[in-house]
Each structure stands twice: as C-alpha cells, then as structure tokens.
Amino acid sequence: MSIVFxxxxxxxxxxxxxxxxxxxxxxxxxDLLRERFLEMFTQNYECAGIYDSGTLVGVCGLWFCTRHYSGRSVEPDHVIIDEAYRNKGLGKQFFNWIYNYALSKDCETMELNTYVVNAESHKFYFNEGFKILGYHFLKKL
Structure with a gap:
C-alpha cells in the first residue's frame, strides 16, 4: 500500500x-448526490481523502464554522473507508491527519454525528476521545 491523505x-x-x-x-x-456535493463545495465544505496508489479508498467531509459554545470548529461528515481497507489502522491515521489539518485552519474543536445503530463507529470515536454531548434531531420539511 502507498497511502496518502x-x-x-x-x-x-x-x-x-x-x-x-x-x-x-x-x-x-x-445526479442528485452530485448536485448536492456541488452545492456543498460552496458552503464551507471540504472533503478529505485516503488514496492508495492514486485510488480514492476513503473520504471524510469536513464542515468548517464558528460556534458560540466551541469557537472555530470542524465537523467530520460521511466518513467511510472501503471495506478492503478497514481494520488496518487507517481510520486512526486518517483522523490524525484531519486533526492536524483542522489545527492548521485554526480550529479549536471537532464535533460530529454518528448513527445510533453504528456501534463500530461509536467505539472508534470514544477511543479518539470524543464525548457524547446530546442528540441529533432531523425533521423533513
């Protein structure tokens, strides 16, 4: 593997x-997903990637904003690593890269949402030092 973040x-x-x-x-x-991503790129959104020999094998969206309770913040979103690359320590390496990238953009905090049923991600985020602050609610309009 020749991994680049x-x-x-x-x-x-x-x-x-x-x-x-x-x-x-x-x-x-x-087409709808492509349209949404094009719009996202205009809204303080960036996408970090994991590349193996030039092939994209993992992504993590990054939303940048300032919040009254946490200061300049980054929110990782839609984190996924191709199944063939899981359980090899890439998630930890990727998040270390993301932490450093966020610090280079003067971020003070990181917060994220993860689905209740995604227990594997909960374990990962707890091991990374994240704490549960509340619930994420969604209402379709």
Whole structure:
C-alpha cells in the first residue's frame, strides 16, 4: 500500500460519489448526490481523502464554522473507508491527519454525528476521545 491523505478537489467529485453511496444503503440517484456535493463545495465544505496508489479508498467531509459554545470548529461528515481497507489502522491515521489539518485552519474543536445503530463507529470515536454531548434531531420539511 502507498497511502496518502489529502484534500479531494471539487473536480474529483465523481470519485467521492461511489464511496458515499455505500453509506447506509444510500438510495438517491447519482445526479442528485452530485448536485448536492456541488452545492456543498460552496458552503464551507471540504472533503478529505485516503488514496492508495492514486485510488480514492476513503473520504471524510469536513464542515468548517464558528460556534458560540466551541469557537472555530470542524465537523467530520460521511466518513467511510472501503471495506478492503478497514481494520488496518487507517481510520486512526486518517483522523490524525484531519486533526492536524483542522489545527492548521485554526480550529479549536471537532464535533460530529454518528448513527445510533453504528456501534463500530461509536467505539472508534470514544477511543479518539470524543464525548457524547446530546442528540441529533432531523425533521423533513
């Protein structure tokens, strides 16, 4: 393996989509997902990637904002690593890279959401030092 962590450029959106579609049995059409990502790139969003010999094998969206209770913050979103690359320590390495990247952008905190049924991610985030602060609510309009 020749692993590299770096920011995925907007022009590489077609590489992001197949990985994100693997999350929770994503069912929306490719065109809708592409449209949403194009809009996201205009809204303080970046996407970090894990590359193996030039092939994208993992992604993590990064939302940057300032919050009154935590200061300059980054929120990792839609974190996924291709199944063939899991349980090899890449998640820890990837998040170490993300922590350093966020610090370089003057972030003070990181917070995220994870699905209640995703126990594997809970263990990972607890091991990374995250604490549960509350509940995430969603209402379709």
């Amino acid at each position: 770096k920011i995925v450029e907007q022009e590489q959106i077609e590489e992001i989509i197949p990985l994100v579609q693997k999350l929770n049995g994503y069912k929306d059409p490719d």
